[in-house]
Amino acid sequence: MSLSIKSVAKAFGRYPALRDVSLEARQGEFLALLGPSGSGKTTLLRILAGLEQADGGEVSFQGENFLSLPARERRVGMVFQHYALFRHMTVARNVAFGLSVRPRSQRPPKAEIDKRVADLLRLVQLDGLADRYPAQLSGGQRQRVALARALAIEPRMLLLDEPFGALDAKVRRELRHWLRRIHDETGVTTVFVTHDQEEALDLADRVAILSEGELVQVGPPQEVYERPRSAFIFDFLGASCRLPGEVDGGKLRVEGWEAPAPEGAPQGRVDVFFRPHEVSLLPPNESGVSATVRNIFAAGPVTRVECAVGDERLEIHGSAQSLPEGLAAGQPVKLKLVRPSLYPAA
Amino acid sequence: MNPRIELPGIAPLLVLAAVAVLTVLILLPLGTVFVEAFRNGVAGYLEPLREPDAWSAIRLTLTVAAISVPLNAIFGVAAAWAIAKFEFKGKSVLLALIDLPFSVSPVISGLVWVLLFGAHGWFGPQLEAAGIKVIFTTTGLVLATLLVTLPFVARELIPLMQEQGSDEEAAAITLGAGGFTTFFRVTLPNIRWALLYGVLLCNARAMGEFGAVSVVSGHIRGLTNTLPLHVEILYNEYDFVGAFATASLLAGLGLVTLIVKTGLELRYAGELRAMRRH
Numbered sequence: 009m010s011l012s013i014k015s016v017a018k019a020f021g022r023y024p025a026l027r028d029v030s031l032e033a034r035q036g037e038f039l040a041l042l043g044p045s046g047s048g049k050t051t052l053l054r055i056l057a058g059l060e061q062a063d064g065g066e067v068s069f070q071g072e073n074f075l076s077l078p079a080r081e082r083r084v085g086m087v088f089q090h091y092a093l094f095r096h097m098t099v100a101r102n103v104a105f106g107l108s109v110r111p112r113s114q115r116p117p118k119a120e121i122d123k124r125v126a127d128l129l130r131l132v133q134l135d136g137l138a139d140r141y142p143a144q145l146s147g148g149q150r151q152r153v154a155l156a157r158a159l160a161i162e163p164r165m166l167l168l169d170e171p172f173g174a175l176d177a178k179v180r181r182e183l184r185h186w187l188r189r190i191h192d193e194t195g196v197t198t199v200f201v202t203h204d205q206e207e208a209l210d211l212a213d214r215v216a217i218l219s220e221g222e223l224v225q226v227g228p229p230q231e232v233y234e235r236p237r238s239a240f241i242f243d244f245l246g247a248s249c250r251l252p253g254e255v256d257g258g259k260l261r262v263e264g265w266e267a268p269a270p271e272g273a274p275q276g277r278v279d280v281f282f283r284p285h286e287v288s289l290l291p292p293n294e295s296g297v298s299a300t301v302r303n304i305f306a307a308g309p310v311t312r313v314e315c316a317v318g319d320e321r322l323e324i325h326g327s328a329q330s331l332p333e334g335l336a337a338g339q340p341v342k343l344k345l346v347r348p349s350l351y352p353a354a
Numbered sequence: 355m356n357p358r359i360e361l362p363g364i365a366p367l368l369v370l371a372a373v374a375v376l377t378v379l380i381l382l383p384l385g386t387v388f389v390e391a392f393r394n395g396v397a398g399y400l401e402p403l404r405e406p407d408a409w410s411a412i413r414l415t416l417t418v419a420a421i422s423v424p425l426n427a428i429f430g431v432a433a434a435w436a437i438a439k440f441e442f443k444g445k446s447v448l449l450a451l452i453d454l455p456f457s458v459s460p461v462i463s464g465l466v467w468v469l470l471f472g473a474h475g476w477f478g479p480q481l482e483a484a485g486i487k488v489i490f491t492t493t494g495l496v497l498a499t500l501l502v503t504l505p506f507v508a509r510e511l512i513p514l515m516q517e518q519g520s521d522e523e524a525a526a527i528t529l530g531a532g533g534f535t536t537f538f539r540v541t542l543p544n545i546r547w548a549l550l551y552g553v554l555l556c557n558a559r560a561m562g563e564f565g566a567v568s569v570v571s572g573h574i575r576g577l578t579n580t581l582p583l584h585v586e587i588l589y590n591e592y593d594f595v596g597a598f599a600t601a602s603l604l605a606g607l608g609l610v611t612l613i614v615k616t617g618l619e620l621r622y623a624g625e626l627r628a629m630r631r632h
Binding site for chain 2 (some may be wrong): 057058059079080081082083084085086088090092093094095096105106109110154157158160161
């Protein structure tokens with residue numbers, strides 16, 4: 009393992025930010041730390057960078073004890089949410105900074121630094137903007153300068169703290185794929201912090217989910233998305249529907265509908281979770297959970313159907329083709345849950 | 355840029371009021387200084403400034419400022435750096451202490467030194483035995499000036515540095531920069547204009563301070579008389595032209611400070627805007 013985090017803990021005053029977090033990453037892996045704000049993901053990243061001290065635990069990188077190494081000697085490239093570009097320096101001098109502050113004996117000659125800067129600016133598609141100041145760039149451009157600056161020191165690991173958090177949705181999506189390409193080209197181990205589950209699932213080799221300072225699940229995006237280990241994770245990973253149910257022996261009962269319970273289901277009262285698109289709307293004579301259509305929103309690529317099940321309100325997503333013909337508000341329907349996840353009732 | 359708000363009817367009134375206040379409170383007194391100074395013509399204006407006592411007052415004022423302004427600039431940067439970039443216990447106490455000289459009368463800022471180092475002060479006898487004199491010397495004047503001008507640089511820098519946060523420093527450190535490199539290549543350039551402004555204000559006050567300096571000076575002509583004290587002495591001796599001529603030097607200093615500041619702002623307007631927008 010390239011990066012190994014063992015039982016790391018950190019508290020700010022009496023508020024615990026990280027509790028017993030253990031995590032590993034392979035050489036060249038793209039790892040996403042995903043969690044809501046306050047989950048400790050940024051704290052963990054800053055501990056990796058050496059900008060925060062861990063209260064306990066171990067971090068080793070390529071066999072080296074990282075925690076005893078000062079930040080400036082770790083050679084990690086860090087990219088900050090608000091860019092943190094040196095505002096009084098041009099783009100070129102920003103990118104050159106890491107090389108130009110090296111001790112004289114290790115500093116490359118000026119011509120070489122200039123060449124490296126030009127190469128990096130080409131890599132991040134900003135050649136031609138070398139003499140601009142950060143304030144003269146757009147948000148997306150600034151973040152690309154920040155990445156070039158981090159890459160300039162040939163980092164052993166790249167740490168990104170919500171790098172696209174301050175950008176608008178379209179730029180975010182563009183930069184996301186671009187970042188993945190850069191990662192694949194450079195092959196540097198990357199840890200990426202985000203609170204945007206779509207970004208994490210889309211981008212990372214593995215996703216580590218944090219909640220209230222604890223690591224609650226780690227795995228490849230598809231595994232994490234399809235088998236969330238708790239109701240919190242299920243809900244956090246995307247739009248979700250919840251219905252109360254009961255498991256008795258091998259049977260799952262939801263609002264009068266009965267089906268065989270999935271393997272390993274908890275017994276007793278349960279919360280039944282499913283994605284809005286993982287449910288079929290059937291005519292009322294079929295078997296399924298009884299529901300009444302309240303509203304239909306058909307504009308856009310996805311048709312949203314608002315249904316009432318008992319006292320619960322659900323929003324079901326489907327394509328126009330997948331819905332029964334002539335569906336209208338007020339009609340009774342049956343819901344067939346394709347792949348429900350069951351968690352003990354909260 | 356904020357959208358312009360039109361206030362029909364009120365705007366001219368506000369402008370008129372502002373002009374009236376400025377005229378009565380600033381332009382009129384400032385004008386008086388120069389008119390009175392030149393009452394006996396240019397020769398009459400220059401005569402009191404040729405006095406050896408006037409010269410020694412100018413020299414002393416410059417000396418005191420030359421010592422206390424750099425010291426307070428260093429203290430101000432250090433204090434602002436600590437307050438803006440770090441969390442520590444007693445931060446609010448430090449902030450309050452920095453503000454203290456603003457909130458107490460300058461006379462107190464002078465008197466405390468007399469109480470500490472004067473002949474009947476806490477440490478007076480010991481110092482006298484050791485042959486060290488503080489009160490009625492340049493040392494005393496510097497101490498009093500240091501205390502009075504303590505907040506100027508720090509107060510100018512703290513809000514700016516707080517707004518800038520410490521991300522840039524963090525970035526510099528992860529890129530391999532040491533503490534000194536980070537300070538001189540990242541922190542200092544980011545605050546240079548505010549620092550310069552703070553130093554100018556600090557300098558203006560250091561040269562113009564009256565109350566605190568008056569207490570520790572002893573008004574010994576040619577020895578411990580600074581420019582503001584010299585003005586008072588001349589005035590009390592009914593030498594009005596002399597008093598106003600000397601005062602015009604201080605007023606001129608204020609004007610030069612303002613012109614330098616405005617000039618710098620114009621010269622570096624683009625850069626300043628770029629730093630703020632970022």
